[in-house]
Amino acid sequence: MSSRAALPLAGIHPRELGRVVASLRPRPASLVELPPDLHPALREALQRGGMGRLYSHQRESYERLRSGENVVVSTATASGKSLCYKLFAFQTALEDPRSRALFLYPTKALAQDQLGKIRAFGLRGVRPATYDGDTPQSLRADVRRRANVVLTNPDMLSVGILPNHDAWGPFLRGLGVVAVDEAHVLRGVFGSHVAAVLRRLRRVARLHGGDPRFVLTSATIANPQELAETLTGLPFSPVDRDGAPSGERRVIFRNPPLLDRERGERRSLLTEGALVFAALVARGVRTIAFARTRRAAELIYRYAADRLGPEGARRISPYRAGYTPGERREIEGRLFRGELLGVVSTNALELGVDVGSLDAAVCCGYPGSVASVWQQWGRAGRGENPSLAVYIPGRDALDQFLYENPQRILGRRVEAARLTLENPYILAPHLLAAAHEAPLEPGDEEFFGPGYGRVAGELEDAGALLRSGGRLVYAGGDSPARRISLRSASSETVVIADGEGELVGTAEAARAPSELHPGAVYLHRGAAYEVERLDLAAHRALVRRVPDRFYTRPRVETDVEILEELEVRPLPGGAALHRGRVRATDAVTHYKKVRVADDRDVGVFPLDLPEVSLETQAFWITLPPPPPEARPSFEVFGGALHAAEHALIGLLPLFAMCDRADIGGLSTPVHRQTGRPTIFVYDGYPGGVGISHRGFEAFFSLARDALGAIVRCPCEKGCPACVQSPKCGNWNEPLNKEGAVRLLRFVLGQVDRHPALP
Incomplete structure (x- = not known):
């Protein structure tokens, strides 16, 4: 145990900060000797950097790559995952001057951070360079010609490299390895686009004679191998036995106190985060606090500075995306020298950027996935140093559910990163980009999957592709890749x-x-x-x-039309669970203006706007018709359906690794097609990205968790922690908390009584 880390934590009584939910025992490192075939220069560089031995997962990755396998590494934060691909890339570069490597990072900041670390190896045969939107035009040709390790991001690969692949010919011909860092963030729409970009890369590399191996690194999720294979279309070997050490970690959960039990109102998450952050810094504990937005991070920093006073405020700093590498180095240097004791960051820096040696990490609000919680906690207590890990939930259902169920964070991972290449709204623009790069051929289904033939045929029918000699040629004169937004399912x-x-x-x-x-x-x-x-x-x-001073909330009238039922499963009591394609149509009819200071309504205003339709994927639940004697009011039974819909949507991100805003829903006592009480939950993107499919697969676990969240919530009639939704187009009207409990118990088979009966 490091004395540097032990001393500031020694005076901390964890129960002062909240509820201690776990004390995770330290784990020693599993160290192995360097591979015997390592180039002498690489061996010397590793030893010079204090890496005379490797963690077991690093050597396993190297050996699998050397034997020709594609590898996905899924180990803890700060376990040295990046060395898993660097080792192989550097060895290949030193053995063969013609060899090339491409490293993909989700952010430019992360690529710049890694560039410095690669240069620190001091290997003469390794010539790294970044190639992104900030690379001056005057230097780009030099990067293509000289660099044998290029660090970039998926956007630049799609727009700047692949459409100009002829200029990259020698690089692509020698491309031996493609590394994709932080692959767990490649999910949903973004992940589906990146999958198409990686398929385009494989295709273009083959045109030039290249056949690279792929290595992906990921946080611990439920499906790393499936994710890697869906992203690339290639078979992968998983490396998930973590050989890195970890120190003792105390895990503390702290819930902001209730201010109004009936309405479920709690003290501000930001105030609570600032209290904990300031308390730790005041005790000399080097701390990082994470917030979901830049604004939240700035407010936590400001509140903490006020509590610490002028002298203490000089020892904390904001630390967020957008800082230059020099500014980040300055903050890290001040941390190492002890001039700074605390930083407040946005979630963007949970990725592998090095923020130095810290003792405590405070997660202010659920960051969107359990993997992200662990990544934030992993910023503290690196190596064998002990650490504190704090979780402070926000008001909404998923935050509060996790507070009540710590094992969903501490136990086995259930969240799966989902993406799809069969969504025509995503695949079609990439097929146009691929045709611009080189005419499409029937064999390209190998790269683009089973949806290739259908989508390519539709593009040909629309005149966007022209047939010439059995191949499909792009009909336009521009670069279609420039019209693709990797973070949107629609180009409009x-x-x-x-x-x-x-x-x-x-x-x-x-x-x-x-x-x-x-x-x-x-x-x-x-x-x-x-x-x-x-x-x-x-x-x-x-x-x-x-x-x-104000925010607005739209009133949205939604209609869902079933286009195709793909699967149906019986549920208890005559209910059923369905999956298929739907068309959701929204009409925004009014908006409400609300004062920020006290959440008071200022007024409701009418709107006259055209309807917007979305064809997507959904799962839906149908209940048997209410018994004749039931005769429930819309407020009672419609409110029960509505509240159950919100509860299911609120917890689905725990299973599908998405944001609540990515999901839509509708509930109705009688749907015009099913003729029954129906709850729809659908992907909020054209064509869908697999979110509702995951909900269909995990329905019983999802429904049990939703029921538990409602039952355990102390509010009387429903609040943001159980059945209210911040995005509800009906302004959370009507909602029936007790009715939702009866309904979920009915579909789970816990009761036989129809939920429409009082």
Whole structure:
């Protein structure tokens, strides 16, 4: 145990900070000798850097790659995963001057951080360089010609490298390894796009004679091998026996106290985070606190600085994405020298950027996945040093559910990263980009999967692809890759600009009526703007800067039409669980203006906007018709269906690794097609990305967890911690908490009585 880490933690009584839910025992390192075939220069560089032996998973990865396998490494944060691919890439570069390696990172900051670490090896035969949007045009040709290890991101690969593959010919011909770092973030729409980009890379590399091996690194999730194989279309070998050491870790859960039991209101998460952060820093504990947004991080920092006073405030700092490498190095240096004791960061820096040696990590609000919780906690107590790990939940259902069920974080992973290459809205633009790179051939199904033939045929019918000599050629004169947004399922966007024509931001066209309607308050980088005009035909929204005093909530009327039922499973009591394709149609009819300071309604205003339709995937539950004697009111039975819908949607991200905003829903006492009480839960993206499919697969676990969250919530009639939704298009009206309990117990087979009966 390190004396440096032990001393500041020695005076901390964990129960002062909250409920101690676990004391995780230290684990010694599993160290093995360096591979005997390592190049002498690489062996010397490792020994010079204090790596005379490897963790067992690092050597296993190296040996599997040397034998020709593709590898996915799924081990804990700070376990040295990046060395798993660097070792193989450096060895290959030193053995063969023609060999090339491509390292993909989700952010430019992470690529820059890794560039410095690669240079620190001091290997003469390894010539690393970053290639991204910040690379000057004057240097790009030099990078293509000289670098044998290129660090980039999926966006630049799609837009800057693949469309110009002829200029990258020698690099692609020698491409021996492609590393994809932090692969667990490649899920949903973003992951589906990146899967298509990686398939395009494989295809273009083969055109130039390259056949790279792939190595992916991931946090611990339920399906790392499946994720790797879906991303690339190749078989993978998993490496998941972690050889890195870990120190003792005390895990503390702290819930902000209830202020209003009936409404379920609690003290602010930000206030609570600042209290814990300031208390630790005041005791000399080197601490990092994570918040979900830049604004939240700034507020925690400000509140903590006020509590610590001028002297203490000088020893803490914000630390977020957007800082230059020099600024980050300065903060890290101040941490190492003891000048800084605490940093407050956004979730962006939970990724593998090195923030130095810390003693405590405070997770302020559920960051979107259990894997992310562990990544944040893993920033503290690196190596064998002891650490504190704190979780402070927000008000919503999933945050509070995890507070009540620590084992869902501490136990076996159930969340699976899902993506799909069969969504035509995602695959089609990449097939156009691939055809621009080289004409498509029938054999390209090997790269693009079973949806290739159907989607390529539709593009040919639409005139976007032309048939020539048995091949499909891109019909346009531009670069279609430039029109692809890797973070959107739709290529149509709305430009948001102020009165002087200054660009403020962009949004998906499908979401514009609900997010950018006239009168809507739009937040961008901490500033508030009011929408003055929305021109859907011109794909433009005009906004003006306003004080941040109000927010708006749209009223949305939703209709769901079943297009195709793909699967059905019986549920107890005559209920049934279905899965298939649906069309969801939204009409934004009103909006509510709410004061930020006290959540009081200012007024309700009508809107006249066109409907927006979305064809996507869904699962739905049908109940038997209510008995004749039931005759429930809409408020009672409709409220029960509505509350159960919210509870299911609120906890589905725990299984599907998505955001609650990625999911839509509808509940109705009688659906026009099923003729029965029905609850729909659907993917909020055109074509779907597998979220609802995961909900269908895990339905019984999902329903049990939703029931538990409602039953254990202390509120009387429903609150954000159980059945209210922050995104509800019906403004959470009506909701029946007790009715939702009866309904979920009925579909789980715990009771026989129909939930419409009192």
